[in-house]
Amino acid sequence: MGPKSLTLAQRLILLVALTVTMFPIFWIVMTALKPPTDWNAAPAVWLPSEPTLVNFATLFDPDAIKAYGLSGVSQPATPAILGSILASVSATALSIAIGLASAIGLSRYAKMTKWTPLMILSGRMFPPAAIAVPFVIMFSATRLIDTYAGLIAIYVAVTLPFSTWMLKSFVDDLPREIEQAAMLDGRSRLMAHVTVTIPLIKGGLFATTMFIFILNWSEFMFALVLSYSNISTIPVQLAKYVTATAGTLYGVQAALAVVAMIPLIVAGYAIQSHLARGMTFGAIKR
Amino acid sequence: MIPEIPRSLPLQLNGLRKSYGATVAVAGTTLDVEPGTMTVILGAAGAGKTTTLKMIAGLETPDAGQVILAGHDLTAAEPRARNVAMIFDNLALYPDRSGFDNIAYPLKLARRAAPEIEERVRRIAVLLKIPHVLGRLPKTMSGGEKQRVALARALVREPTVFLLDEPLSSLDAMLRIELRAELRRLQREQGHTFVLATPDFQEALAVADRIVMLRAGRVVQIAAPQDLYDAPADIETARFVGAPQINLVDAEWTGGALILAGQSLAPGAFRAPPAPCAFTAGIRPEHLTPCAAGQGDFDATVSDLEPLGHLVAVTVTLSAGTELRLTAPAAGAAGFGIGTTLGIAVGRAGLLAFDPADGRLIPPAA
Numbered sequence: 299m300g301p302k303s304l305t306l307a308q309r310l311i312l313l314v315a316l317t318v319t320m321f322p323i324f325w326i327v328m329t330a331l332k333p334p335t336d337w338n339a340a341p342a343v344w345l346p347s348e349p350t351l352v353n354f355a356t357l358f359d360p361d362a363i364k365a366y367g368l369s370g371v372s373q374p375a376t377p378a379i380l381g382s383i384l385a386s387v388s389a390t391a392l393s394i395a396i397g398l399a400s401a402i403g404l405s406r407y408a409k410m411t412k413w414t415p416l417m418i419l420s421g422r423m424f425p426p427a428a429i430a431v432p433f434v435i436m437f438s439a440t441r442l443i444d445t446y447a448g449l450i451a452i453y454v455a456v457t458l459p460f461s462t463w464m465l466k467s468f469v470d471d472l473p474r475e476i477e478q479a480a481m482l483d484g485r486s487r488l489m490a491h492v493t494v495t496i497p498l499i500k501g502g503l504f505a506t507t508m509f510i511f512i513l514n515w516s517e518f519m520f521a522l523v524l525s526y527s528n529i530s531t532i533p534v535q536l537a538k539y540v541t542a543t544a545g546t547l548y549g550v551q552a553a554l555a556v557v558a559m560i561p562l563i564v565a566g567y568a569i570q571s572h573l574a575r576g577m578t579f580g581a582i583k584r
Numbered sequence: 585m586i587p588e589i590p591r592s593l594p595l596q597l598n599g600l601r602k603s604y605g606a607t608v609a610v611a612g613t614t615l616d617v618e619p620g621t622m623t624v625i626l627g628a629a630g631a632g633k634t635t636t637l638k639m640i641a642g643l644e645t646p647d648a649g650q651v652i653l654a655g656h657d658l659t660a661a662e663p664r665a666r667n668v669a670m671i672f673d674n675l676a677l678y679p680d681r682s683g684f685d686n687i688a689y690p691l692k693l694a695r696r697a698a699p700e701i702e703e704r705v706r707r708i709a710v711l712l713k714i715p716h717v718l719g720r721l722p723k724t725m726s727g728g729e730k731q732r733v734a735l736a737r738a739l740v741r742e743p744t745v746f747l748l749d750e751p752l753s754s755l756d757a758m759l760r761i762e763l764r765a766e767l768r769r770l771q772r773e774q775g776h777t778f779v780l781a782t783p784d785f786q787e788a789l790a791v792a793d794r795i796v797m798l799r800a801g802r803v804v805q806i807a808a809p810q811d812l813y814d815a816p817a818d819i820e821t822a823r824f825v826g827a828p829q830i831n832l833v834d835a836e837w838t839g840g841a842l843i844l845a846g847q848s849l850a851p852g853a854f855r856a857p858p859a860p861c862a863f864t865a866g867i868r869p870e871h872l873t874p875c876a877a878g879q880g881d882f883d884a885t886v887s888d889l890e891p892l893g894h895l896v897a898v899t900v901t902l903s904a905g906t907e908l909r910l911t912a913p914a915a916g917a918a919g920f921g922i923g924t925t926l927g928i929a930v931g932r933a934g935l936l937a938f939d940p941a942d943g944r945l946i947p948p949a950a
Contacts, residue, residue: 473674475675476676476679478641478663479670479676479678480678480689481643481662481663482641482643482668482669483689483737483741485664485693486664
């Protein structure tokens with residue numbers, strides 16, 4: 299169905315949905331550009347009275363906000379941004395690498411029972427809070443607490459069921475005969491998967507990577523309970539913009555949120571053409 | 585004295601078995617394939633055709649038995665070590681590679697020089713009449729073109745055996761008949777060894793040197809096409825091979841007389857069972873000849889007519905209620921109509937005797 303075939307009513311519904319979805323983003327961007335007087339003014343200020351980049355400056359220079367008469371914040375957001383990049387990129391790469399191998403193994407070589415999906419996905423049935431405390435205790439004993447290695451290990455453990463299951467569905471959709479043809483044509487089993495299977499599920503691989511990255515990037519609770527002073531991530535840093543004198547620094551929070559959105563938007567835009575399925579159309583009869 | 589080294593067959597299967605859980609897919613297949621021949625594995629869906637081919641290719645691991653290729657036991661070898669080409673029922677072209685790259689892929693993996701690859705791909709493309717699709721992706725090709733690209737990808741190598749898993753099933757009827765003749769011609773001219781799996785008995789009869797009839801994982805019969813048709817091993821095979829289907833009639837051999845549908849007939853050229861017995865008579869439609877009422881072995885009433893082009897399939901009902909189907913040349917059937925009474929002459933030589941208990945063919949007395 300092309301856009302032209304939408305009726306007026308459908309367009310209106312889409313417009314409403316879009317407005318509801320986009321409003322928080324509009325609000326956060328506007329807040330990031332507002333001076334402190336506008337942050338929680340009543341009645342609400344929709345557009346900044348005097349647009350300013352001071353909130354963004356405060357992310358990197360904690361004293362910048364003093365220009366508006368507020369006490370500075372205790373630390374810059376730079377370590378948290380770098381920490382988020384380190385933890386999310388590493389954990390996503392590991393989760394996808396292990397998940398991809400598991401997905402191909404499960405799809406092509408494993409004898410699945412009806413309990414297999416449950417065994418893989420059951421870790422996701424517990425609320426994160428239920429497993430956070432045991433992790434804190436285990437990590438204290440193994441000195442993994444307050445380290446990026448520990449945080450990455452948890453992120454991999456938590457996202458692996460998702461990456462495995464999502465990637466498995468893409469491998470399942472690909473006829474195994476294509477990689478079997480490559481094996482007969484002279485590839486080893488491993489290389490047939492590397493050179494044939496994986497390129498053909500590229501779209502699914504990108505989509506899954508994006509999904510896992512977002513999970514890791516926005517994760518708050520594990521990062522909060524596992525970080526003391528050595529490590530930080532953006533969501534943890536967001537919670538720290540509270541001062542005794544001025545309350546919550548909404549503008550600075552909004553600025554960090556905007557910074558946090560940028561890589562997701564850029565990555566999503568860059569891979570959007572790969573997100574559509576359809577790589578295998580035409581190769582096989584159905 | 586130097587012992588004579590036996591010439592090794594391209595393919596031998598020795599007691600090959602495979603089960604999936606409680607389901608037996610292949611129940612002990614033993615088969616010798618002669619070089620330069622077309623062996624057809626014939627069977628209904630689920631008979632174990634694909635599993636057999638995949639075990640030969642090394643894509644499935646047999647539970648027991650051996651796969652011997654060119655004299656070497658390669659049962660446990662990786663697919664690439666077997667020098668076997670396979671055409672899958674879904675063709676399995678590489679969707680992200682052009683026609684040329686699909687066909688060139690095995691040569692590239694074998695590290696052939698670029699000019700040689702170019703030359704061989706072009707040659708095979710001309711042979712299969714597809715030079716125009718070399719630059720195109722599979723999704724832009726017609727069904728027949730994809731089929732030919734898949735064939736070319738197999739033929740461009742020089743494998744010990746070609747395995748073809750229902751290679752023509754995706755095509756419409758006309759193209760299928762055209763391509764199967766071409767496939768057969770190629771195989772003969774190039775002297776290749778083909779093993780082709782199909783559920784279509786007409787395809788099997790048309791192209792095979794030898795047919796392996798497979799049912800529920802078991803080899804029921806291995807025979808030349810005409811032998812399979814003329815002397816099927818059992819009733820089910822007789823019904824599977826031939827259209828319209830073979831007629832099955834209760835019969836008895838008394839030692840001197842043939843009793844068919846309750847009527848005693850002179851045995852004539854009937855190749856009788858060695859001892860008197862009750863049996864199920866199998867009569868192919870072409871062995872029943874219509875004639876004037878009262879002139880044949882039975883009188884029967886025409887209950888249905890189905891034109892087949894040059895033949896007409898006629899369904900008749902005997903007075904005892906037995907229904908028979910026969911085929912007659914369309915030109916000679918002009919006088920029949922539904923309700924007409926005909927005489928039916930039974931061709932004794934084509935009469936097959938099956939054991940009613942187990943359905944197996946009773947071999948005639950020597």
